[in-house]
Amino acid sequence: MAETAQQPLVLVSNRGPVTFDTDGSISRGTGGLVTALTGLASHRRATWIASAMGRGDADRARAAGGRAFSVDSPSGGSYDVRLVVSDEVAYERFYSIFANPMLWFIQHYLWDQSNAPDIRSHEVEAYEYGYKLVNQDLADAVVEEIDGASEPVVMVHDYHLYLVPQMVRERRPDAFLHHFVHIPWSQSDSWRVLPTKIRDELYRGILANDIVGFHTRSYRRNFLQCCEDLLELEVDHDQGVVRIDDREVWVRAYPLPIDAKATRAVSRRARVREFEDELLRRRRDFLILRVDRADLSKNVLRGFSAFDLFLEQHPEFRERVTFMAQLMPSRTDVPEYREYLERIEALVAVVNHRHGTPDWMPIQLKLRDDVEEAMAAYRHYDVHIVNAMFDGMNLVAKEGPIVNERDGVSILSENTGAHEELGEFALTVNPFDVQALANAIHRALTMSVEEREHRAEGLRGIITLRDPGDWIDEQLADVRRKAAGAAAVDLG
Template identity: 50%
Template sequence: DGLWLRMVANDAEAHDRFYSIIANPLLWFVQHELWNRPEAPDLTRREHDAFELGYVAVNHRFAEVVAEEVEAAGGDATVMIHDYHFYLLPALVRARCPAVFLHHFVHIPWPQPDAWRMLPPAMREPIFRGILGNDVVAFHTEGFARNFLLGCAELLGLDIDLERRSVEVDGRTVRARAYPVSIDPVELGDRATSVAVGEHQRALWALRRDHLILRVDRTDPSKNIVRGFRAFDLLLDAHPELSERVTFLALLQPSRQDVEEYADYTESIRRVVADVNLKHGTSDWQPIDLRLEEDLDQAVAAYLLYDVLMVNAIVDGMNLVAKEAVVVNRRDGVLALSETTGAYEELGRFAVTLYPFDVAQQAEALYEALTMGPGERRRRGAEAAAWVREHDVSAWLGAQLADITELRAGARSTG
């Protein structure tokens, strides 16, 4: 019958505090463990006020609206909540609608308990108590689910069961589950054959040398872009025979440039690219082709053509670029994948492993990927693509809905 969309109006100042101070960068940096701890963060009155007058206020407003919809549905409804913006909402909704079933998917990493000690109890405890209002808290990996349970035990003193992946709170059982998000291979495949992608493909092919290394990312510090370029610099130092034969194409989407840390990181990217190109470039060859723009058709065209895809994130909830690229690549391209991405749990066995802080190792891994034999390249690529096609976005959603149905049926039979 279609979907109904209800918009929620928020005070502009409260929304700015909610989003630009607490959600980004504070929670994002905590959960990706990006803070340089000797220097940041400094939690001042500004952050405390932003939490109370922004994050808490906006969560309350959304909770009111969700509760109204649950009550209109008779109270016994299923609500699926997404991401780090709404950690307080579940407990607020449950307080008003005790019969509701709440399922919360967290799309970013959930770190080990000590990472949360960067926040004072006045912030971290409401976050944990809020998300424990759910019946199911879902993550991309088993590791993130385990970290969540350990945090409940260490920071709140709650009883957990790691084998059953559950925690007891206020007489209820909350489950922690892993459902690795995925893509729609059919939709992506259709786009890969479009006229627009074909035009980009021809343009990129005309510029390529013998080898093409690719990365497609947002200019987010967690993506580890600067270290990736430093590794490429070391690769060219160690293998002068690659001079003028390999290009590193970087398709980067500027992200959150209103946040100081992101703007500074984008400038760091520009500087390291300029340094590498000045050091190694020639009159008709620039080792790094940096494109700071958002163009999905161009990205898909590059997926078709890469010889090596570099994903060296410091930490990533999943990283769908890795899944998208392996499905449509036509050159038996090799995936070079950080062990600290969520995608590694599924695709690591098909990839060349990258250790995100070891620039020397990343340079060696790039060389291994570039020189891998054709048979091994073909096998790895085919197996990775087959895995993603089988475990697509429909399977991701279907697994969650099946578990919700089972858990709700079990609750009714024991209720």
């Protein structure tokens, strides 16, 4: 397949690059997936198909007659966007019952299997009459968008849309289908909580692709092993190939980089300076930082428990260090997430009461999403904690080190995707070992200037080695190779 200007590229995701308010105003879509795909859409002209996320999106979709329309993003760039309106009840079942929490919890190992999940008609109906229906709505839009096109390329994204590829392939077997999964792929036994019929349909949905991509080699290995264990398919682990229905599916790792230049540009904005002035005015000797969504997988509670333990074991640091945590509330419509946020606030109150003084609050908790405020903290941390239980990549682990001006030390969970690239120069922790994290905090705060410099330089070197354009080019190069009939190669 020779790439031409006429060859259409279609991106498909649950969330689009922009959202519309009911008054017609536009805001940038949120999340790491949108950040990644915005770079792809800027790199090459594409039509981006996504779900309408609210009444404003639905109104804009209807105004466009259900077709694609051009939109200028508030953060820059122009995109052709097609917003798909699904039945409200179906979408609620799709998103709040099946995709989140069911699939998200499986892929992040979050289920306490002695207690949950209890799969009953409620969950099965959410799959049949929610997840399937929304996937079908988006697949229909894809098929309509590529109607009459020669050799279209369709790039599907993430766990919300595992059924879309098969739905498209059944009607357009000539389309080249690529699927990138932005979250971890868990090991075989974690998937056995799903009824066999549902599990098989999900796997056969994603295996309808020509290429399946993940952030890390570890997730790639897990997926290949799942295909072998759960579907008894023929798998070539060396070449990263699954054979199904007389087809070969390539399974690849494409670690997502950040745009270092753009990130640094944000950190130099005037509003960032205002936050810096306030931060420096209140700063103690040391600053520990975490920037996260208040998601169960981010392991926030253990992070605060480790800091509590550190202060107990090293009282010489009391009143000398502040732990600043900027957390964005996440999925507050899901009961487990509301409860988790309440537990976070309660633990912070306990730690501050136990160790605080009239003029020193050990943990400074900010429940908001403000990128410029985060950038100010990035510039001045001494220790940056990313202790997620499991994480697809974690771009925060890459943003902090390239903005930081103090050779701050990164403490990084071995279960984040970023660890596969950055582990050599970070302090690695087991995210479940609270004592190990407390020890890592002490080591980071007492580390020599020379070691801090060495580690910080190493992190910056790795993070700036690739940019989002490289990530996109790597995937498109594999698309061209496989479509041209090239054989899979040994991945080493």
